[in-house]
Amino acid sequence: MCELFIKADAGQWQSRTHSLRIDGVATSIRIENAFWATLEEIGARDGMSVAQLITRLWHEAMDADHDLGNFTSFLRVCCARYHALIAAGEISADLAVPIAAHPARAILAREAARRIEREARHVN
Numbered sequence: 001m002c003e004l005f006i007k008a009d010a011g012q013w014q015s016r017t018h019s020l021r022i023d024g025v026a027t028s029i030r031i032e033n034a035f036w037a038t039l040e041e042i043g044a045r046d047g048m049s050v051a052q053l054i055t056r057l058w059h060e061a062m063d064a065d066h067d068l069g070n071f072t073s074f075l076r077v078c079c080a081r082y083h084a085l086i087a088a089g090e091i092s093a094d095l096a097v098p099i100a101a102h103p104a105r106a107i108l109a110r111e112a113a114r115r116i117e118r119e120a121r122h123v124n
Helices: 033-045 050-063 071-087 104-123
Strands: 015-022 025-032
Touching (some): 025 033, 025 071, 033 050, 033 071, 050 071
């Protein structure tokens, strides 16, 4: 089992720093190459560069009153969710289909229902 992870391309877990500006403020984000690749893929699906995607995520998270004390962790979770949503069939694996074309509220409602169902099974 572990061979799938151990013998994978080591470049995936090497970190890289990307500098960008959010609202005119220069910032740097350091995450692993695998996450940069996923962010590039997510952004490209909606016609955005990585910097544009990160800025949009920042603004929307701030608008939702999220605590972004560890923004890099937030970005990693976004990447993990992206792959999990594809695996679950909730968003298309077809890279030509924009993320924005998917019914976010319906997907979130189905996720919430599955979470409630799992929690109910653990209580019984």
